[in-house]
Amino acid sequence: MSDKREKRTFDEINEKIRNGTVVVCTAEEILEMIDRDGEEAVFEAVDVVTTATFGPMCSSGAFLNFGHSDPPTRLEKLTLNKVEAYGGLAAVDTYIGATAESEDQGYEYGGAHVICDLIDGKEVVLEATSKGTDCYPGKKVKAAVKLEDLNEAYLFNPRNAYQNYAAATNGSGKAVYTYMGTLLPNYGNVTYATSGALSPLLNDPELRTIGMGTRILVGGAVGYVSWNGTQCNTAPTRNANGTPIGTGATLAVIGDLKQMDTKYISPAVFKAYGTSLNVGIGIPIPLLDREMLRFCAVRNEDIETNLIDYSVPHLSRPTVRKVNYAELQSGQIEINGKMVKTSPTTSMRKAREIADILKEKIKSGSFELQAPVKLFTQNQGVKKMANAEVLE
Amino acid sequence: MKTKMYMTFPATLTNTPVTYELIKRFDLKLNILKANIDFNLMGSLLYDIEGPSKSISEAIEYLQNLGLNVDLIPSVITIDENRCTDCGLCTSVCGIKALTIAAPDWKLNFDPAKCVGCNHCIPVCPSRAISGLVPEPVL
Ligand code: SF4
Ligand code: SF4
Numbered sequence: 001m002s003d004k005r006e007k008r009t010f011d012e013i014n015e016k017i018r019n020g021t022v023v024v025c026t027a028e029e030i031l032e033m034i035d036r037d038g039e040e041a042v043f044e045a046v047d048v049v050t051t052a053t054f055g056p057m058c059s060s061g062a063f064l065n066f067g068h069s070d071p072p073t074r075l076e077k078l079t080l081n082k083v084e085a086y087g088g089l090a091a092v093d094t095y096i097g098a099t100a101e102s103e104d105q106g107y108e109y110g111g112a113h114v115i116c117d118l119i120d121g122k123e124v125v126l127e128a129t130s131k132g133t134d135c136y137p138g139k140k141v142k143a144a145v146k147l148e149d150l151n152e153a154y155l156f157n158p159r160n161a162y163q164n165y166a167a168a169t170n171g172s173g174k175a176v177y178t179y180m181g182t183l184l185p186n187y188g189n190v191t192y193a194t195s196g197a198l199s200p201l202l203n204d205p206e207l208r209t210i211g212m213g214t215r216i217l218v219g220g221a222v223g224y225v226s227w228n229g230t231q232c233n234t235a236p237t238r239n240a241n242g243t244p245i246g247t248g249a250t251l252a253v254i255g256d257l258k259q260m261d262t263k264y265i266s267p268a269v270f271k272a273y274g275t276s277l278n279v280g281i282g283i284p285i286p287l288l289d290r291e292m293l294r295f296c297a298v299r300n301e302d303i304e305t306n307l308i309d310y311s312v313p314h315l316s317r318p319t320v321r322k323v324n325y326a327e328l329q330s331g332q333i334e335i336n337g338k339m340v341k342t343s344p345t346t347s348m349r350k351a352r353e354i355a356d357i358l359k360e361k362i363k364s365g366s367f368e369l370q371a372p373v374k375l376f377t378q379n380q381g382v383k384k385m386a387n388a389e390v391l392e
Numbered sequence: 393m394k395t396k397m398y399m400t401f402p403a404t405l406t407n408t409p410v411t412y413e414l415i416k417r418f419d420l421k422l423n424i425l426k427a428n429i430d431f432n433l434m435g436s437l438l439y440d441i442e443g444p445s446k447s448i449s450e451a452i453e454y455l456q457n458l459g460l461n462v463d464l465i466p467s468v469i470t471i472d473e474n475r476c477t478d479c480g481l482c483t484s485v486c487g488i489k490a491l492t493i494a495a496p497d498w499k500l501n502f503d504p505a506k507c508v509g510c511n512h513c514i515p516v517c518p519s520r521a522i523s524g525l526v527p528e529p530v531l
Contacts, residue, residue: 056518108520181484181485181516181518182484182485182512182515182516184484189485190484191484266475266477266519268519269518269519269520271515271516276518278477278518278519329495331492331494341483341484343480343481343482343483343493344479344481344493344498345479345480346479347477347478347479347498348480348498349477349478349497349498349499350478
């Protein structure tokens with residue numbers, strides 16, 4: 001039929017956002033709509049699908065600029081609440097990584113805590129030393145600063161929003177402590193990440209609409225995809241549906257700390273592992289064509305990942321079995337004839353909240369879609385460290 | 393009535409067979425969840441306790457007269473809802489399934505009656521949202 005819609009563009013969608021006629025639903029809601037009305041009607045009606053996730057993302061951190069002291073001091077070695085930050089930038093710029101641990105409290109208080117304390121408006125103590133130069137004579141400086149005192153403070157996370165992630169278990173005789181939680185001996189439990197069918201990059205598996213410049217929600221604030229994430233694998237093994245099995249693409253994201261809310265970004269501490277940062281990310285996916293709808297129609301039973309034995313101390317760990325997210329989210333899966341409990345590490349409750357907030361923002365006209373200024377290279381794998389010799 | 397009872401006793405009473413007395417005198421159903429005696433010979437006991445409220449009150453009075461600190465506690469752990477992100481990770485180490493999380497709402501559910509006070513969930517919570525009322529033995 002000639003009046004049937006075949007495509008829609010970013011511009012058309014933004015026009016509808018401006019005149020208040022845009023139709024938006026979450027990646028979970030669209031599944032119910034498809035069941036009820038069929039794909040054809042849903043494609044006609046829906047313009048944008050919102051996706052989200054909220055979970056620990058270690059490769060995160062923030063750029064901060066403190067302004068100058070008088071006399072000026074170059075922050076060569078510095079700590080924030082006793083957590084080391086990077087001193088290799090210009091005089092009063094720094095980057096604090098989420099996983100850096102404090103000198104006095106170890107991983108119970110790390111970079112993630114500093115970042116979230118700043119967002120909460122708390123005072124953070126900067127201590128820095130320098131050799132002193134003609135233009136920066138100060139050799140030692142101490143300052144109690146709040147977020148509002150900083151010139152710039154933005155989150156810049158080199159690797160977030162993993163497309164898919166291996167589930168974890170432990171086939172050895174003793175407990176293993178990981179960023180996937182405490183894994184009990186003899187396949188005593190299974191933990192898994194990602195928000196499954198609600199997860200951003202699982203709804204755009206080939207990154208056709210998400211690229212550099214995509215406007216997103218990060219930590220409750222409007223942010224952007226700034227680059228592909230590190231270790232971005234756009235050549236993963238895929239199932240028949242095009243969904244990567246195991247790890248896949250990643251995103252580097254940026255957002256203003258001054259607009260964030262610790263309801264959607266919070267520190268995470270993993271026993272005998274370290275500090276990490278729970279990051280909430282919401283990404284809108286425009287239904288540009290029927291293929292995009294098919295991608296967004298992905299269900300938990302279509303998303304598979306590998307269950308990995310984390311007790312094996314090598315880069316390539318054995319796969320215990322393949323498992324899909326419907327099985328993982330059911331609460332138990334079978335391993336070697338025994339039913340084993342499964343637990344998430346990603347908060348579905350928060351992910352849903354973020355997908356809903358994004359939906360409301362788009363509907364109310366306060367969030368327009370940004371077409372990517374560059375799409376990421378496809379069919380690119382991940383290299384191992386070259387010529388490495390682990391000495392200890 | 394079924395509840396949990398936590399008591400601590402001074403070194404002088406470490407050798408008093410309180411569990412025996414509670415069963416014999418007050419006909420209470422007891423299940424010891426945790427027993428500990430520290431280096432100073434200070435002891436602590438955590439029970440699941442079941443019986444008529446009257447017997448339980450009388451038992452408490454008896455123990456207090458002996459010089460023990462006794463508390464009926466509805467829950468051995470507390471979860472700070474403002475910190476909890478409902479990530480679900482704590483459920484992975486709660487073998488007794490006092491902590492559960494599931495579709496459709498994916499909110500953490502805690503059943504204090506099932507909890508045996510093992511404290512395994514406390515260090516596992518990435519948000520440090522869980523605290524225990526009964527301290528771990530100091531080793
Ligand atoms: S203390 Fe033990 S039994 Fe109680 S909720 Fe935590 S893990 Fe479960
Ligand atoms: S591990 Fe902590 S944050 Fe996660 S659900 Fe349990 S109590 Fe909540």
